[in-house]
Amino acid sequence: MSTNLPVPTMAEFAATGEVPEVLFWVGCAGSFDDRARKITKAFVRILNAARVKYAVLGQEETCSGDPARRAGNEFLFQMQALQNVTVLNGYGVKRIVTACPHCFNTLKNEYPALGGTYEVLHHTQFINALLKEGRIKVEGGDFKGKRITFHDPCYLGRGNNEYEAPREVLLKLDAALVEMKRSKQNGLCCGAGGAQMFKEAEPGKREVNHERGEEALATAPQVIAAGCPFCNTMLTDGVKHFNKEGEVKVLDVAELIAEAGDL
């Protein structure tokens, strides 16, 4: 996609006195990581197709603080969080959707203690609702009959008990959903959480994402579906490690829907 997407900001909404239906929290990965930007755009195409009145914070958005908190730097976390809460409350934000389970967990569970209470949704939950309400329609398209395995992000699944929304969305693709040996509550981490994404792994025998990549590949999938930009990076590397990147794609749930629906 090389089209210039018109993406409305909260500031623009505020200027016209209008209130968007939902704030799309893009997150740092979604804003800056080359791979994750594609997920962001896919989700925006879904939002546009469903005619969702949404806005982003744009340059007013800053890191949720999750990696700082998990790495032990509570000061830095709270500096970020309080700054974000001030901005969000300033705009009177009630509802937030994000494609990052780490932002999702932090905004949903950890901001209330700092004065920021919002209804926070993961994008797979939001897309699931759009499909159920008939605001977007998807027929299998390219993915009809394809073998897809879903990797549960820890911060969505075990962390926040959401296992079904992404699977319900994937079932709309008329694909063959296959489960990995360790899935849902027992899902194996991709290796990126707890700020590991931003450091070298501690010494060991193997990389966590190779372990998970191998397990995902064991389901003989055509697509490994992810719901987290960090899992996506880790699994993509895991697939490359086994030289399977030609046969197996790692795609976000939003990308699958956007592509299948030709949105």
Next chain:
Amino acid sequence: MSVSSILFLILVAAAAALFARNLRRVIRNIALGRDEQRNDRPAERWGIMARVALGQSKMVVRPVAGFMHILIYIGFVIINIEVLEIVIDGLFGTHRIGAFMGPLYDVLIGSFEILAVGVLLACVVFIARRAVLQLPRFHKPEMKGWPTKDAMIILVTEIALMGAFLKMNAADQVLAQRGVEHYTTAGAYPVSSLLQPFFASMGTGTVLAFERFFWWFHIIGILAFLNYLPYSKHFHIILAFPNTWYSKLQPRTEMANMPRITGEVMSMMAPSVAPPEPAPARQVAGIEVPERFGAKDVFDLSWKSLMDAYSCTECGRCTSECPANLTGKLLSPRKVVMDTRDRLEEVGRNIDANGGTFKDDGKSLHSYISDEELWACTTCNACTQVCPVNIDPVHVIMEMRRYLVMEESRTRPALTGMFNNVENNGAPWAFGQDKRMEWAKE
């Protein structure tokens, strides 16, 4: 009162007193932790306790071990009804005081015997899983020495106790059949009747001696085992209940806020807000524990983390699911919990040896748990998900990381870079905040 009744009374009283003392020691140690409110939402807490501790819901996730464990668990609970009879008989010189219940007594004794066999078999299987099958989770580095011995002592003791119980019943019924005074033919003996031929050829005096020996062996064994609990992983049979009641009710990945830091950050953001006064040092075990950011030692952890440590039965399900451990990293969540307990016990002994005051020993929890272990955690919560008694090792790891970073500035170099980026650019990478919308322009 007969001599044996007096002896028995002294024995039971001494065992009870010793157990009370041990329990007080453990409670004292748990109370060394920081205060934390965990009394909210009681209905939910009772529900969790009923499901997880009473109902063993997380044990059966692994069906083989779960089934065996339930055999031992039910056997333990039910057979203890028999212990009540033994205690009454022992105190009042009666014999099989429950016999008046008639058919109900038959059912009770009969089911005790069948359960005893169940317990016995399960213990044999458990020994085989450890010693013969060599399940990896029982042979991790932290299991070397005492933990492995402890497990074997428990299993062998249970086998010995169940064996004594069945042999006691067999000898008892041989005596009853011979019409020996005091012995009644009440009860059904589906299992021990098979052992009766062993005593059949013996003289009545010898059988009597055997019966008394097994009776005393069984009850002394149980009283000794009770007092072994507070020194053993087997303590979980008691602590599983309170520990699940006090479970974390928030989403697994939610980290608790540090209000003190909120005050500091707010005063940094708005100069009109005065920085908070430092909290007064906490008086505990004769020392002053200053308010710290994160956990240096057991004093800095919540009492719940310390209860977690005593509740652990070292099953290693956490470690066997940990992505770091599975890929050969040093981190083992079970070791984190065991280290917390071992350090807490060390602190407790120190306090006892110094007349109630903790004497600085130059050590801390960080002497047990290395930075390398702490930095290997992905916070995926696989460990908290599988723990059969809802222990939370991630919380200890995160509190220790907080100490490392905020009190010691000890981190991993790449993380320092990430901190700088977040602070300067509002993102963990070196991209400016003004570039946040670039993605929409490509």
